[in-house]
Amino acid sequence: xxxxxxxxxxxxxxxxxxxxxxxxxxxxxxxxxxxxxxxxxxxxxxxxxxxxxxxxxxxxxxxxxxxxxxxxxxxxxxxxxxxxxxxxxxxxxxxxxxxxxxxxxxxxxxxxxxxxxxxxxxxxxxxxxxxxxxxxxxxxxxxxxxxxxxxxxxxxxxxxxxxxxxxxxxxxxxxxxxxxxxxxxxxxxxxxxxxxxxxxxxxxxxxxxxxxxxxxxxxxxxxxxxxxxxxxxxxxxxxxxxxxxxxxxxxxxxxxxxxxxxxxxxxxxxxxxxxxxxxxxxxxxxxxxxxxxxxxxxxxxxxxxxxxxxxxxxxxxxxxxxxxxxxxxxxxxxxxxxxxxxxxxxxxxxxxxxxxxxxxxxxxxxxxxxxxxxxxxxxxxxxxxxxxxxxxxxxxxxxxxxxxxxxxxxx
Amino acid sequence: xxxxxxxxxxxxxxxxxxxxxxxxxxxxxxxxxxxxxxxxxxxxxxxxxxxxxxxxxxxxxxxxxxxxxxxxxxxxxxxxxxxxxxxxxxxxxxxxxxxxxxxxxxxxxxxxxxxxxxx
Numbered sequence: 069x070x071x072x073x074x075x076x077x078x079x080x081x082x083x084x085x086x087x088x089x090x091x092x093x094x095x096x097x098x099x100x101x102x103x104x105x106x107x108x109x110x111x112x113x114x115x116x117x118x119x120x121x122x123x124x125x126x127x128x129x130x131x132x133x134x135x136x137x138x139x140x141x142x143x144x145x146x147x148x149x150x151x152x153x154x155x156x157x158x159x160x161x162x163x164x165x166x167x168x169x170x171x172x173x174x175x176x177x178x179x180x181x182x183x184x185x186x187x188x189x190x191x192x193x194x195x196x197x198x199x200x201x202x203x204x205x206x207x208x209x210x211x212x213x214x215x216x217x218x219x220x221x222x223x224x225x226x227x228x229x230x231x232x233x234x235x236x237x238x239x240x241x242x243x244x245x246x247x248x249x250x251x252x253x254x255x256x257x258x259x260x261x262x263x264x265x266x267x268x269x270x271x272x273x274x275x276x277x278x279x280x281x282x283x284x285x286x287x288x289x290x291x292x293x294x295x296x297x298x299x300x301x302x303x304x305x306x307x308x309x310x311x312x313x314x315x316x317x318x319x320x321x322x323x324x325x326x327x328x329x330x331x332x333x334x335x336x337x338x339x340x341x342x343x344x345x346x347x348x349x350x351x352x353x354x355x356x357x358x359x360x361x362x363x364x365x366x367x368x369x370x371x372x373x374x375x376x377x378x379x380x381x382x383x384x385x386x387x388x389x390x391x392x393x394x395x396x397x398x399x400x401x402x403x404x405x406x407x408x409x410x411x412x413x414x415x416x417x418x419x420x421x422x423x424x425x426x427x428x429x430x431x432x433x434x435x436x437x438x439x440x441x442x443x444x445x446x447x448x449x450x451x452x453x454x455x456x457x458x459x460x461x462x463x464x465x466x467x468x469x470x471x472x473x474x475x476x477x478x479x
Numbered sequence: 480x481x482x483x484x485x486x487x488x489x490x491x492x493x494x495x496x497x498x499x500x501x502x503x504x505x506x507x508x509x510x511x512x513x514x515x516x517x518x519x520x521x522x523x524x525x526x527x528x529x530x531x532x533x534x535x536x537x538x539x540x541x542x543x544x545x546x547x548x549x550x551x552x553x554x555x556x557x558x559x560x561x562x563x564x565x566x567x568x569x570x571x572x573x574x575x576x577x578x579x580x581x582x583x584x585x586x587x588x589x590x591x592x593x594x595x596x597x598x
Contacts (some may be wrong), residue, residue, distance in 0.1 A: 071519075071564065072520070075566075097573055100570065100571070104518065104566075104570070105518055108518060108519050197567075198571065203480075203566060203568075204567040204568035205480070205567055205568060205570045205590075206567075215568050215590070216568070217567075219569055219572060220570040222569050223569065223572060225524030341570070367555065
């Protein structure tokens with residue numbers, strides 16, 4: 069068996085074929101077995117007979133035949149199974165060529181992998197493996213957890229899908245908004261995991277962000293939803309700045325100090341078009357608004373050109389959709405930029421008084437920054453030190469230590 | 480990637496099977512090996528003789544000791560192994576779950592370490 073040829077067929081067609089086979093044969097494990105058999109047959113036959121005109125249809129039909137063949141063989145051994153095999157054979161018969169069904173199969177797979185009945189960790193692992201095509205080992209490396217942990221999450225998730233008979237379907241219209249929210253949330257978590265840290269595992273983490281972008285594009289292509297467009301735009305804006313967020317030695321570079329000439333303009337243009345489309349739909353939500361805010365930053369040629377009052381307005385709208393303390397904090401920072409540090413400090417203290425962000429280092433480092441700009445050095449030092457107690461990533465630590473040193477000795 | 484499926488079971492459980500059931504188990508096990516072979520998953524599969532036929536060897540201070548029996552006394556003993564080719568750990572687990580002896584004993588799935596020979 070030529071494993072390279074098999075892996076190539078797998079890589080090119082595996083995901084779409086799997087999505088359809090799950091519908092036709094009824095469960096993940098049987099479908100994966102059938103997919104393997106079909107790809108193995110293709111790896112043997114295509115180099116000799118030529119690649120078929122429709123490789124997808126060829127693989128689905130080969131996979132389905134292999135399953136039926138197996139049912140027949142098992143039925144010959146056990147007469148009680150014979151009738152069942154005949155039944156499944158008829159069930160599996162409907163044509164696979166109908167475009168709508170095929171189109172829906174990929175959506176069915178995504179919605180099933182992100183089903184709210186599954187634990188969040190399992191949703192991520194299952195989505196990356198079944199929809200993203202990553203191996204168990206790749207998922208484990210990217211999340212810095214042992215392979216057996218990921219393997220177990222996947223096994224349990226599949227058992228739950230089977231035992232609770234979670235339907236393999238695109239959710240009905242009334243459930244769609246909720247279910248789509250879960251899908252988009254999984255995609256955003258995958259993206260953030262790949263975006264947040266800059267340690268030695270950067271390479272695999274960058275792959276995670278690429279995966280999230282790919283998954284979101286798939287959802288956007290299959291289901292033209294405003295928030296899916298908004299999330300794709302948000303991730304594209306962030307990703308466009310990826311290379312300017314840290315120095316080559318891994319030191320943090322703030323948004324205002326980033327080299328804007330190195331931002332990916334092509335990605336920014338794509339994101340801007342997506343935001344515009346989502347906003348026009350009037351059915352947009354938090355992802356679209358966050359993307360719009362990221363878009364204001366991306367649109368400023370210099371940091372000093374940033375339209376901060378526009379950003380404050382967008383945060384006000386966002387707060388109506390998602391009144392979380394973190395968004396309140398971001399709004400306070402924007403207020404400081406628009407109206408000055410005194411107004412900003414008042415806004416931040418109001419958020420901190422709520423108590424929910426006591427352990428959030430960014431809240432204290434933002435407060436410190438306001439105090440520093442107001443010349444309240446001692447208050448700034450106290451706040452920076454509180455932030456330093458809470459922060460975990462090394463580049464952020466070094467950044468805060470640098471700021472404390474700049475304040476000079478305590479007075 | 481390659482994985483080895485180490486098949487453990489209690490000798491007494493196997494002994495307590497009726498002759499027909501034992502025959503069926505053997506047929507199923509060989510049938511599954513053939514199945515894996517046909518699908519390109521099988522590298523090699525072997526059943527092991529009873530642990531009473533085993534010897535354990537150690538070298539200590541350049542002296543060899545050879546004792547009978549397995550290194551560790553456990554109720555479940557290694558009874559066979561199947562070396563397979565699989566896409567990833569979860570495919571290996573799926574393949575292991577269908578090994579007929581998984582119903583009586585347990586299967587340990589271990590990835591094979593790939594090592595470069597030093598130049």
